Amino acid sequence: MALDDYNDPWMCKVFPTSLTGATLECFRNRPHKSISDYETLCIMFLAQYCGNKKQKKSIASLFTIRQKKGETLQDFLSRFNMEASEIVDCHPDTAIETFKLAMIQGTKFHTSLVKYSPSDMQTLNARAQIYIRLEENVAHRAQHATLVTVENKPRERGSNSKSQKTQHTPTPITQEPEKRQRTEERFTPLRTTLARLFQENKLRFAAPQLMKQPLKQRDKSKHCTCHRDYGHTSNDCRSLR
Template sequence: MCKVFPTSLTGAELELFRNRPHKSILDYETLCAIFLTHYCGNKKQKKSIASLFTIRQKKGETLEDFLSRFNMEASEIADCHLATAIETFKLAMIQGTKFHTSLVKYSPPDMQTLNARAQIYIRLEENMAHRAQHATLIMVENKPQEKVLSSKSRRSQHTSAPAIQIPKKGQRTEERITPLRTTLVRLFQENKMKFAAPQPIRQALEQRDKTKHCVYHRDYGHTTND
């Protein structure tokens, strides 16, 4: 073992072996002790239950992200006492939330039950976030129209008979487009399943700008917003 082991060494580890005094390694146990003593500082220290008391749910952090972070920390603790972990989780949560109130009223017997109950409130959070996002999009779409209607009503108060402008033959009418309050990239990522497959870019490949990429066309030549 002492003769075969050095053949697996390279770099600094090989130099450590070579710099040992002549006949200083009497057996394999001595060889192991030399390396273990030299590299003991690299050993990852086990965490104690005290590390859980430093965790706090951040403002704006979702229950799903916080639960994942807490479980990751708890998994690195040897002999983690379940009752202590549950009480620590309650203290780490943002006080007054629906899930926190549920834990205070009915304390779970173990972390498995806590995680299962948390999934219910995670789905509620996701549903509320989806509704809020949907309501925001509706407000963004309707707000410009409300401005247009209010401006028309103000003009109608000052003019008794507003003149109707009829476009001349061959004259293009200006189309009123609702201004976007977000980027096309974000809209595409949130609704990409609703989009049909795009037509390929017709411009020759050698004429395109390779620094610009479009996630909709999945090709180079222009940015997604363009």
């Protein structure tokens, strides 16, 4: 159409091919032979859709922007730059002053802008990147500290409960046979007797500890070849096991 902008009938014929949906229906509902030239077509469409025209923003729109509580400097800077880019002939000094007013007062970056005002928005954005990195670093450390605290809490509770259980819960005497039975169950089952195993491999066994039971209380009918003493049989010897 740009190549044939002086061909009025051709412009009127080609224009409807770019329409879809409601705009196409609007064109079809026009009375027959109501469009005599391309200028009339343009006037008709402008009158129909002038309400959809995007209004140009003025510098006043920047004064309505405010940094929200909890909003990061990165998000606020992006939002402010997006709004400023839609303003035609936005003076740098005005943009910088409105940025100062929009910021949360008392922050490190706001104090820096008050002390050393930048000459243009490019300098302001470059300086803002430094404070954005500092802000992200502080947030990362705070998140890491929170994770470490959460991970350590269950361990501390577990260790405290275990120590309290050890200190305040005495082991009853009746549990001794159960402990001994559990200990015996942990031994690997053998395919032969301990007595025969000791006789075949006696040189490999270390010398056992002496029996603690007094000699008067021992059963002299039972002899242990490993201890070379009376009191229990070789098959019942705990040292062999």
